[in-house]
Amino acid sequence: MLLFFTLGLLVHFVFFASIFDIYFTSPLVHGMTPQFTPLPPPARRLVLFVADGLRADSLYELDENGNSRAPFIRSIIMHEGSWGISHTRVPTESRPGHVAMIAGFYEDVSAVAKGWKENPVEFDSLFNESKYTWSWGSPDILPMFAKGASGDHVYTYSYDAEREDFGADDATKLDTWVFDKVKDFFHAARNNQSLFSKVNEEKVVFFLHLLGLDTNGHAHRPSSREYKDNIKIVDDRVKEIVSMFQHFYGNDGKTAFIFTSDHGMTDWGSHGAGHPSETLTPLVTWGAGIKYPQKVSAQQFDDEFLKEWRLESWKRQDVNQGILPVEYLNNTDLFKAESMFTNAVQILEQFKVKMTQKKEATLPFLFTPFKLLSDSKQVDILRKARLYIKQGKFDEAVSLCTELIHLALKGLSYYHTYDRFFLGISVAIGFVGWTSYVSLLIIKSHSNLTRSISKEVKVAIGIQSPRNYYVYCLLPVPIWYAVLKEFQVIQDLVASLLTFPLSHFVGHLLICTLGIEVLVLSFFYRYMLTAGLVIFAGWPFLTQLWTRAKVTSLSWTFFSLLLAVFPLMPVVGRKPDLSLVMSAGLLVLLLSLFVITSLIKRKNSFIKEELLVHLLQMLSTVLSMYVVYSTHNSLLKKQGLPLMNQVVSWAILASSLVVPLLSSPVLFQRLVSILLSLMSTYLLLSTGYEALFPLVLSCLMFIWIHMEQETLQQSGVCYKQKLTSIQFSYNTDIIQFRHLCLDDIRRAFFLVFFLVTAFFGTGNIASINSFDLASVYCFLTVFSPFMMGSLMMWKILIPFVLVMCAFEAKYDTYDSKTILFLDFFLMKSHFVFISQHFFFLVKDYGSWLDIGTSISHYVIVMSMTIFLVFLNGLAQLLTTKKLRLYGKPKSHLI
Incomplete structure (x- = not known):
């Protein structure tokens, strides 16, 4: 059995990695x-201003008084240079945007995923081909153009990463730091003969990376006063720097200036999709070699921007980012x-x-x-x-x-x-083979079909491929060899199916196919989860469960319908609503009081220890509510993240996986304890309605345990005591034979559906456009993509862990875990079917939203398939292990 699990994980790891070799290899050649x-x-020199995160409309439009926010740039458009819109090609992110502008190619997604500061691949750039380049700005952007440069001629000056703080009182300091350092640099050049000689060479580039707008946009939104005031500051300082250059070089007419942006930003402060607010960036050029303004009587564009911006009289020339058309050249x-x-x-x-x-x-x-x-x-x-x-x-x-x-x-x-088509077919054949093999094992082990093994079938294959492709082409061979060894089982299965009425067989096949397709569609359209939960709500009334357990059935229906509301809620663009977070916290406190009251009514020698655990959880909940509220107020007042709030947040996160182990292993008590501990962390990571989601999901999971107990009792399966007295135990007895039935497939499908709902119930994590930085402000506000991403991923995994704990709890109500083993493999089979869909839906073109969504869909499903074993182990740890505050652990019931 251990060998089978190991081989299964190896196969799924190969499938998981395949899309990166098939779809996302570097397009660069050397x-x-x-x-x-x-x-x-x-021109002898180029001055490149890149205002990170600046939208085209924000720069060009007039304010409510009819005045420009950037009067200097507007004067350039009217009197000195050429202008237009630069259409960014996705991913609309900082790194690839800058690579497109400075290196002239659109970086593939795999390079973005491998790091922002380090270069996954060597590439040439304008900076490398220059005589000298001096650059000032963010430590996330500048180093990647210096690392790959030949020789020692690309110089970078960056501020500390701690300055990139979304909770800072004034993010414009990121820009003023750059302008001040440039002024200091040229002041030093006047008094340093060696430096003075270098800056007067030909083919010299000066790069000013301005991150203030991006930081203010994320923290306050592009419609905020902070963002708009930042534009004015940048415009004033650009004017000052241009004047300084002209004075330093004596107006020699050999300096070219470019002012642009790497990407725009949505109204809610994100970027990464294909919305015009993200992909339309300003481009203004002037100086040596650049055409002067051209007056025109009419211009033909598909948008109404010219009229809105009152620039219809000056010729607008749009470009694709990274490509400068010859029409700009004078x-x-x-x-x-x-x-x-x-x-x-x-x-x-x-x-x-x-x-x-x-x-x-x-x-x-x-x-x-x-x-x-x-x-x-x-x-x-x-x-x-x-x-x-x-x-x-x-x-x-x-x-x-x-x-x-x-x-x-x-x-x-x-x-x-x-090679994409050939490799895709090879992986698909491997997918089908593995699914067939797992299905045959389940049928063989849990049916009356013969278990004899046919004679070995020898298979040989020869292939000529690049060495990194061999594994994808050869993997289907041993898989299908294992399938063909079960030829006798296949024959018996076909013979058995032929005895079923055709309509009965086709009906079940259609239901299974429809269920899988609903799950696939739910990754794209969240309301499909709502449709599924509404159907689930009627399940007791389509069976005999309604007659056996009316209260439980009504509760199931109520919480199914309540949970169905969440996928209908908005994903992106929502505004923070702390009242809902506080409401969720109050509900958690009420649940804690209910548990404490039930404990007090019982007489037990361990009652003090249990009460202490739940009092600790209540304290964590209260602290979480306070930290969320006070952090929000502090950031509104631009006072930053209080240090004490940050310390308390990390302490609550660290203790959330330990405190449940101090509670009683009794099923109901332990599940409630897990929920209360994880909810403290979830509150810290919430900004609105999603704070209520784990509570509703957990209530449905508790009822699901009862429902499945009733279902199995109805089918004659023995179960243990009442749920209030059952203890979690690490029982690995899976040797009992049991026939496969339709309820097994239904239970596995329910579990898969609840896991998908746990992922997508409150948002679409497949899109980084859904990433709301405000969710992690209780833990940190200084920009740290990997730490912030890890916190957001844990937020997503908390509902997932709750579902897995319920999955573990369902099978502790029976004397054997045969059903656990069977349903676990059926569940994995569901995921393999779903993953085959997403393998062929992966995209390496389109918007970052399209690319990221297609990758994430496949990664999510494959990650579930691979890590279900490990996450099930985490659920077993949370449900079965018991720590004592004092003394030796003893077996007891509460």
Whole structure:
């Protein structure tokens, strides 16, 4: 049995990792010959301002008095430069946004997941190709462009990470720090001959990363006074810095300025989806080599922004982030044509390297080249483009180079996804094989079908693939070999199914399929959970449970319908409502008082210890309510997170998994104790209605235990004492034979449904757009993505743990855990079916919301499948172990 569990975990780990090798490998290629434009550039230096998290509308629109929040930038648009909207390509996050602007490519999701400061892959960048680059700003952004740079010519100046505090009284200090350091730098350059010589070289870049707007947007929302005032401060300081540059370089006309943003922000202070407020960022350029403003009488755009911003008279030129069109350049047609030709050759070189790599890794007779860009066509396009430039037909040359770039990019995508279909089919075959094998084991062990094993079937296979793909291609072989060894069971199963009436068999098959599809759809449409819970509410009335346990049946219906309300509540954009958090805390206190009252009525030598445990839990609840309330008020007053609140929050979190072990192992007492302890932490992580969710879910779980007890008693399965006297025990007796029945499949489906509801009942964690930073403010406000993410994940896992504890409790009411073993494997089979759906729905394109959702759906289901064993172990630890405050542990009942 241990070997089977180990092999099962190994198989699921392979399936889990497969999507990252199949869908999310780096698109970058290396080994190309560098390409250069033969003509001299119009500017000697570039000054790049990136206002992190700045929305286009927030910068361009006029305030309620008809005045611009950024008068200097607006004057640039009208009198000195060119402007437009930069359309960010997702992920709309800080790292990939900056990589697109500075390195010229859109970073894949796997690189984002591997770290913000470190570079998962080597890449070239504008900074690396410069003579010198000086950059100031966030320690999360600057190092990634310095680490991969050759030599010692990219200099970074960052403030401490502790400055990125969402609870700080003034986040604009992040921006003023940058501007002040730049002024100090140039003051020092005047008195340092070596530094003065460097800043006067050609090909020099100055990068100012401004994080204040992003921090204020997250903390206060983009509509807040803090965010809008921050725009004014940035505009004033940009004006000051531009004046300083002009004075320092004597107005030599060789400085180019770019003001833009890496991404925007939603109205509720997040970014990562495809909403225009997140993907539309400002782009304003002026100085050397940049066109002056162009007055126009009319412009054609799909939006109404020009009229709203009162900029309809100045030509707007939109771009895709990371691509600067030649229309922005104020230079000769020859320069534009040569620049496009160089860009086309650069991308074509990448295409050639990618094709060579794929050709070397594939058997010659299996390799299919990209037909739209053959070797002869490459030579023909390059020859014609060069000829057009010599003949002065610059527009024709630009058009031809644009066509070559388009074809080369399509070819790069073709070779990047070359093996995807084959590997996907291999993994899918492995999925089907593993599901078949687990199902056959269950049927073989819990039915009257023969248990004889057919003769061994020898299977051999040969394959030629890159070494990291061998495991995905070869894994189905041993799996299907194991399935074919059970050929006799398959024959008997088919013969048995043929004895069933066709309508009966088809009906059950449709119900099972419908149930799986409802679960799959619930990952996309949360209201499907509501529909499922409404159907669950009628379950007692479709069986004989209503006649046996009327009160329990009515309670089941009531709490099923109550729980069905939560998936209908909003996920993102909701405003904090502390009154609901406080209400949840009061309900927890009432539950604690009820438990204490019931304990006092009993006479037992251990009553003092139990009372002490519940008094500790009441104290934790009261402290949690106080910390939530006082932290919220402190942040509103811009006084930051009080240190004492932070210490108390972490102490409550640390004790939440220990205090339940001090309570009685009696089923009801222990489950209530687990709920009370975990609710203290959950309150600290709540901002609104979700604080009530674990309470309603736990009530339904308690009733579910009663319902299943009635169901099994009805079917003749013996059970133990009443729930008020049953103790949790670590009983591993799973050797009793028992027939598989429809109730087993139904119980497993219920469990899977409740686990999915625990994940998605109050939000969609598959999207980082649902990530509300306010949820972790009781623990920390300084930006720490991994710590904040861990806290949010624990918040999501708390309802999950409550369901798993109920799962464990259901089977402690019977003399044997045969049913636990059977339902556990049936539940895993449900998840394997669901995971096969999501494997083919994974996306590596579209918005960060689309990509992140598709990844997270697959990861969530596979994580459940893999870690159910470990989480079940955690549930067993919480329900069966007993610690004593004093003396030796004894077996007792309360």
